[in-house]
Amino acid sequence: MRNVAPGSGQDGDHAAPASKFGAGIGRFRWRVCAMLLAATTISYIDRQVLGVLAPFLQDKMGWSEVQYSTIVTAFQAAYAIGLLCAGAVIDRFGTRIGYALAIGIWSLAAMGHALATGVVSFAVARFALGLGESGNFPAAIKAVAEWFPQRERALAAGIFNSGSNIGAIVAPLLVPVVAATFGWQAAFLCTGLLSATWLTAWLITYRTPDQQPRLSAAERAYIGAEPATAAARVPWLQLLRHRQTWAFAAAKFFTDPIWWFFLFWLPKFLHAKYGLGLVQLGAPLIIIFLLADAGSIAGGWLAGWLIRRGLSVNRARKGAMLLCALLVLPVMFAAKAGNLWLAVALVGLATAGHQGWSANVYTLTSDLFPRRAVASVVGMGGFAGAVGGMLISTVIGLLLQATGSYVPVFLLAGGAYLFALLVVQLLVPRLEPAALDDQPSTGDHTSGETTA
Structure with missing residues (x-):
């Protein structure tokens, strides 16, 4: 699942260059960015603890495959619900308190897992964790908007x-x-x-730029130099009338669940197939997710390179998505890999493909919608992805309990991206922007890159 900074692309018409303010602007805003990086890192550590420990907790607790999938689904259900309301809560209470509420909930939920003794108690802890973590990206995006001029928001979000x-x-x-x-x-x-420590530091240090006494006058002026822009949200009902919305939602619905599978079932697969012990899981998982990191960077770069080479946005974006989908395809054979490192290579290639795919899928929103609609479309797509994750978790649990084999699961994972690309192509064959009813004739589309 993975999450982004919607609407954070550059807008050269209003960006105030740093040179206008001289060399001594200050860098306090980047300290804020470092705190957002730390929070996002902690949130992914918290959500992955269960996945890493799954094969051993399952043996200890006597969970069936369906029971484990129920625990995973509880997180995804809460995450989906949270995506519908987290933004409104953060807007209501402000970034400082809203973010504190989110990480406070997920900190208590993360530690609450230690008190769990069975399926129900683990599911309750996972539900609370998903509810809290759903606020991370909306709060971080809002903090970036408060602390960074438009020209720097894409970098800070990345x-x-x-x-x-x-x-x-x-x-x-x-x-x-x-x-x-x-x-x-x-x-x-x-x-x-770790979450609780971050929360303490956040409450002590975070203020908006106009209330931060440690911020220099020059940096405050630099941050606030751009004119305010209208940020009216486009209603979901209006967006649902456009096939561009459904194209993005479909891409998320069919492929986000594969990432959840890698996060929550991969350690169980490696343990079941190759007998890896708890400590032995570390190296294969680290290699796999390092490859995912490389794929995220390369996938985002590839589309831009193709555009600079003269391809249309439509061909460049879909060409990059096709290549990423093809990188995932060989994972179909992972369940039958003859040795551990071949399986690691196949899964690592797939996670790299997923992250490159995701970088381009999120950028579809800025290809297809004006800036003011991007956040809403991303929220809808995130909800679709979380619902897809709930469904795939149930299916995986039933398949594993019935067959004991990961073969059908990896077959499903390998083909999901090509199928999703076909759906996108059918819905938006030329990536034509959505004509919103209230859209100005000049348009306000942005082609800024975002990452997954």
Whole structure:
């Protein structure tokens, strides 16, 4: 799942160049960005603890495959619900308190896993974790809007969003060592304490630029130099009338669940297929998610390179998506891989393809919609992806319980992206922008890149 900074692209018409303010502007805003990066990293560590520990908790607790899928689904259901209301809550209470509420909930939920004793209690803890974590990206995006001029928002968003990949790498490095040394409860308590530590620092240090006493006058002027722009949200009912909305939602619905599968079932697969112990899981998972990080960067770069080479946005975007979909295709054979490292290579290639795909899918929103509609479209797509994740979790649980084989699951994962690309092509064959009823004749589309 993975999440982005909607509407954070550059707008050269209103951007105030740094040179106008001289060399001594200050860098306090980048400290804020570092805190957002840390929060995003922690959120992905927290959500992946269960996945890393799954094969051992399942043996200890006696969970069936369906019961484990129920626990995973609880997180995804809460995440979907949270995406519908998190933005409104954060707007109501402000970034400082809204973000604090979100991370406070997920910190308590993360530590609450240590008290769980069965399916119901784990599901309750996962539901609370998903509800809290759904506020991370809306709050971080709002903080970027408050602290960065428009010309720097895409960069700031890209930096904090990279925490999703960092967290996916840190979790298999940290969690097995803590669990093997102090017990599985300690792994949940440790990551929950990380969240609580961040929350304390956030409440102490975060203020809006106009209320931050440590901010220099020059940097405050630089941040506030651009004129305010209208930020009226486009109603969902209006957006649902456009096939462009359905194209983005379909792309998320069919492919986000594959990423959830990698996060929550991959350690179970490696344990079941190759007999890896708790500490032994670390190296394969780290390699897989390092490849995912590389894919995220390369996938976003490829479309831009193709456009600079003279291809239309339509051909460049879909060409990049096609290549990423083809990178995922060989994962169909992962369940039958003859040795561990071949399986790691196939899955790593697939995670790289997913992240490159996701970078381009999110950029579809700025290809197809004016800036003021991007946040709403991304929210709708995120909801669709979370619902797809709930469905795939149930299907995986039933398949594994009935057959004991990961073969059909990997077959499903390998073909999902090509199928999703076909749906996108049928709905938006030329990537023509949506003609919103109230859209100005001059348009306000942005082609700024976003990442997954």
